[in-house]
Amino acid sequence: MQPEVIAELKNLFSPDHVRDHCPLAPYTTYRLGGTGELVLFPHSSEELAHMIGRLNWHDEQVELILGHGANVLIADAGIPGVTIVLRYMNAVHFEGDSLIADAGLAADTAAEVARIADRTGLEFLAGLPGTIGGATFMNARAFDHDVAGVLEWVELIEPDGKVKTYYANPADFGYKRSPFMDLPSIVSRVSLRVWNGDGESIAAAMDRHRAMRRARGEDRVLSCGCVFQNPSTREAPAGKLIDGCGLKGFGTEHAWVYASHANFMIHDGAASAAELRALFLEVQRIVAEQTGVVLQPEVRFCGEFPDDDVFTFRHDPARANQERP
Structure with a gap:
């Protein structure tokens, strides 16, 4: 992104409303992800429109919009270009x-x-x-x-x-x-x-x-909410399908399927975003193999994820029986 664009935005808006190379993890419920090249924090609809107008004038596009950061998984490499965080627009x-x-x-x-x-x-x-x-x-x-x-x-x-x-x-x-x-x-x-x-x-x-x-302990774990959409009214809910495949407690060293809600994939604070994504895909594969149902992600993958990372999966009975973090 052009340095002069960043400089102009910093001059036009309050310093705490425009930040470059800003960590994005604190603005997600997973507390994962890399930095945003430029992150804007509008405090009103009018300020948001002004920011978007200036970006458009410079032919810069918004790459990511965040509210409270639920239902998103941001790549460890972060987000190039512009990210907008809306949580301070709360009138x-x-x-x-x-x-x-x-x-x-x-x-x-x-x-x-x-x-x-x-x-x-x-x-x-x-x-x-x-x-x-x-x-x-x-x-x-x-x-x-x-x-x-x-x-x-x-x-x-x-x-x-x-x-x-x-x-x-x-x-x-x-x-x-x-x-x-x-x-x-x-x-x-x-x-x-x-x-x-x-x-x-x-x-x-x-x-x-x-x-x-x-x-269900939803407020006590690091999660993004439900990972998969329920497939249809004719099928069991996604969480029930995952549970039926015996996947509670299944995961990597630092991330696993939550015992209290099988459609939640949680981590212990030491996981990477790539590790969570690998878990999502492995759960999707196993459910499809055992039930014929291909679960569709509800979570949005934001940024570029590597395809060559390898993680070891295991089933941990202690985690499967853990009803509270």
Whole structure:
């Protein structure tokens, strides 16, 4: 990337909003990955649009967008070019029966803001890792609800920095799929439909959802969330297929299939991103061999991964029976 572009951005924006050669691991739930050549930290939708506009003027493109860094695995070699971290874009307010949130707002926080206002509709987001922007991008689903079911509109930043609005059409969405996955635009702000509700009932539902996640130890391990999509309504869930192949506790020296949730691949803090990717691919291969089902990754691989790394796999009964880290 041209040094003069980096220098210009540092002059235009606050120093802590523009960092070169910035470690990316702290901005992911896996705590893995190399450095970003240039990492931008916008604090508002307007600042994001300004940043994108300047990058476009210099013919620079964004390589990676991060919210809270769930559902991603960043290569050990890092990310060349521009990475944008949205977690500091977290404004939220109500307009009538709509909750308007910046893309970087934590999904759990959105649910909590709605609860405080006695608004129902977002309880399924309680305890969900990641941001509203990320949840919208992948049409996050939990407890039989998904983002598409409450989405009204999305503010998008185009590659030239211009802002446009997408109005939700349910036909555009599918199981953990959204139209934004096929667009070069960046989700910057969303409007979610909420309804007046009973505060105690809303709080009780959110408490149940968070408790279920805690019971699986999701908040106590280094993971990216579910690694694979559930194949279809006709097949068993991905976690059940993996468990049925006897893979709990299976892995490398530092990374393995989590005993409490077989669709989670966790590590002990000493693993590399390449090691996790190798585990994903080996689990995918074994499940396909034993069941005929080829699991599709839910996690996004970001950056260049080597194809010549070799890891030794083993099944560790002690890890398989470990219900808590």
